[in-house]
Amino acid sequence: GDKVKQSPSALSLQEGTNSALRCNFSIAATTVQWFLQNPRGSLMNLFYLVPGTKENGRLKSAFDSKESYSTLHIRDAQLEDSGTYFCAAEATVTGGNNKLTFGQGTVLSVIP
Amino acid sequence: DPKIIQKPKYLVAVTGSEKILICEQYLGHNAMYWYRQSAKKPLEFMFSYSYQKLMDNQTASSRFQPQSSKKNHLDLQITALKPDDSATYFCASKAGGTGQLYFGEGSKLTVL
Numbered sequence: 001g002d003k004v005k006q007s008p009s010a011l012s013l014q015e016g017t018n019s020a021l022r023c024n025f026s027i028a029a030t031t032v033q034w035f036l037q038n039p040r041g042s043l044m045n046l047f048y049l050v051p052g053t054k055e056n057g058r059l060k061s062a063f064d065s066k067e068s069y070s071t072l073h074i075r076d077a078q079l080e081d082s083g084t085y086f087c088a089a090e091a092t093v094t095g096g097n098n099k100l101t102f103g104q105g106t107v108l109s110v111i112p
Numbered sequence: 113d114p115k116i117i118q119k120p121k122y123l124v125a126v127t128g129s130e131k132i133l134i135c136e137q138y139l140g141h142n143a144m145y146w147y148r149q150s151a152k153k154p155l156e157f158m159f160s161y162s163y164q165k166l167m168d169n170q171t172a173s174s175r176f177q178p179q180s181s182k183k184n185h186l187d188l189q190i191t192a193l194k195p196d197d198s199a200t201y202f203c204a205s206k207a208g209g210t211g212q213l214y215f216g217e218g219s220k221l222t223v224l
Contacts, residue, residue, distance in 0.1 A: 041200065043215040086155060088213075094114060099168055100117070100213060102155040 003027045004089050008012035013077045013110050021106045025068040032063045032070040033100060037084040046072070046085075077110045083097055084108070085095035115139045118203050124192050124222045132179075133188040133219045135203030141188035143167075143206050144186040146178060147212070148201035158201075161186055193223045 005024045013019050022112055023032070034046040047054050049063040049070065058078075063070040084107050088100035119134040137144060146158040160168040164180040177189045182198075190197060203216040 035215075039221075041218055043202065043218075045212050045214060048212040071181075088155070099157045099160055100171070101157070104154045 001057065002104070003101050004087060004103040006085075006087055006106050008106060009104065010107040011109070013081075013108065014040050015077060015079060015110055015112050017075065017077055018075045019077065019108075020074070021072045021087075021108075022049065023070045023087035023103055025070075025088070027089060027091045027101060029063075029065060029070075029091055031090045032061075033083055033088045034061055034070075034072050035086045035088065036081075037086065037105070039083060043086075059062075067091070074108075077108075079110050082110045114217060116203055116205060116214060118219050119203075120219060121217065122220050122222075124224065126224055127193060127195060129193050130189065130191045131193065131221065133201050133203075133221070134188070135186050135188070135216060137156075137184050137186075137205040137216075138216075139205055139207075139214060140184075141205035141207050141214075142183070144180070145204040145206075146186065146188050147202045147204060147215075148199045149202060149218075155156035155202070159186075159188075182222070190221075195223045197221060198223045 007022050032049045036044050047061040051065040053062040058075045060073040084105040086105045088102045116137045144161045148156045158171045159178045160188045175191045179187045181212050200218040200220045202218045
């Protein structure tokens, strides 16, 4: 099954509203990262998280390693927030570079 | 200015041919990666390198060969191309074993 499962798969938001995206992990995630892929295909790192929360402007993310999930909250959605949001989990590998396992993404459309 | 440069941005190849995707990063990172994104699958880890040494290989086919001539270079040679290899290939880097991952703009490969 999917090691990193994102929900919802797609979401349409009215400009100015709030929403939350979620990732559930079936691997022992030690850190989580959230990315936004814009319509041109560029991937931008939004957050790098150890267990806990971080906030950056209108975005807030939380990672609970015990319950194996992470959330990304978007407040006051703007048109430029549209794109595909990916979460990725890292599980510690002894002696190696820890790789990220990505979810399938949430396609967000912000409409005027 | 982009800190991770990938070349070419777009390429078209015929089945059976060989191509090399170029990646240079100017972030001073020790760890470099290749990921693949196709329409059918989420971002998929391929290789990781640390200090020019292969750390992890999750690519089943030996047709994919990473090459690191310098610490900040990680090219990807693909031989005997197949239509199923069509995808966008992303180079990425981070400072160490754990940490925030940064992506290049991607190289979109189409195999006819």
